[in-house]
Amino acid sequence: MKLIVGLGNPEAKYAGTRHNIGFEVIDHLAKMHGGSFSSGRGNYRFAKITCPGGPLLLVKPMTYMNLSGQAVVAAMNFYKFSREQLLVVCDDVNIPLGSVRMRAKGSAGGQNGLKNIILSLGSEEFARLRVGVGQEQMPASLSSFVLSKFVEDEKPTVDRVVAVCHEAVLAFASMGVEYAMTNFNRAGI
Numbered sequence: 644m645k646l647i648v649g650l651g652n653p654e655a656k657y658a659g660t661r662h663n664i665g666f667e668v669i670d671h672l673a674k675m676h677g678g679s680f681s682s683g684r685g686n687y688r689f690a691k692i693t694c695p696g697g698p699l700l701l702v703k704p705m706t707y708m709n710l711s712g713q714a715v716v717a718a719m720n721f722y723k724f725s726r727e728q729l730l731v732v733c734d735d736v737n738i739p740l741g742s743v744r745m746r747a748k749g750s751a752g753g754q755n756g757l758k759n760i761i762l763s764l765g766s767e768e769f770a771r772l773r774v775g776v777g778q779e780q781m782p783a784s785l786s787s788f789v790l791s792k793f794v795e796d797e798k799p800t801v802d803r804v805v806a807v808c809h810e811a812v813l814a815f816a817s818m819g820v821e822y823a824m825t826n827f828n829r830a831g832i
Contacts, residue, residue, distance in 0.1 A: 645696070645816045646702060646724045649666050650665035651666030661734050662708060664804075665731075687702050688703045694813055695813060695817055708755055733754055733773060742775035742829065747770055775804075810827070811823050
């Protein structure tokens, strides 16, 4: 089994925002594979699904972005996951909208949810799938930007990238992070 964590903020007002693209990917996986969410043994919601790569535990932290590590550690401890079984899906303002980048490990790159997970785990050694939400001209207020909703003409790109992320997660689960990196790291979907 693999642990797939999508980052986002739990309140309805954050649905459809750039920061919640991780939640969108997790929701898409659950919908496509018949999963339904329940409260976890910690501050997270989870769904178990079975897909071609094997069983996945999908997790959405309810801690808000900046404390995501609490939920990740709680789920890992309860279900006895190792860092090698973990994949975190999150937004990245440093790459263009529609681009995806799978990495086996690395720094937070300014993403506060990743930063808290690294702090909570005491390690950068876990896979992450960064989903581009950036623009060529970034606004002055980064927090306002990531908490803004996608505009209408961006939605087709968001739908395409969520579908590609779905396939990348399945590739990670069945073939491993190196295979997923080779086959899914791309710009401009």
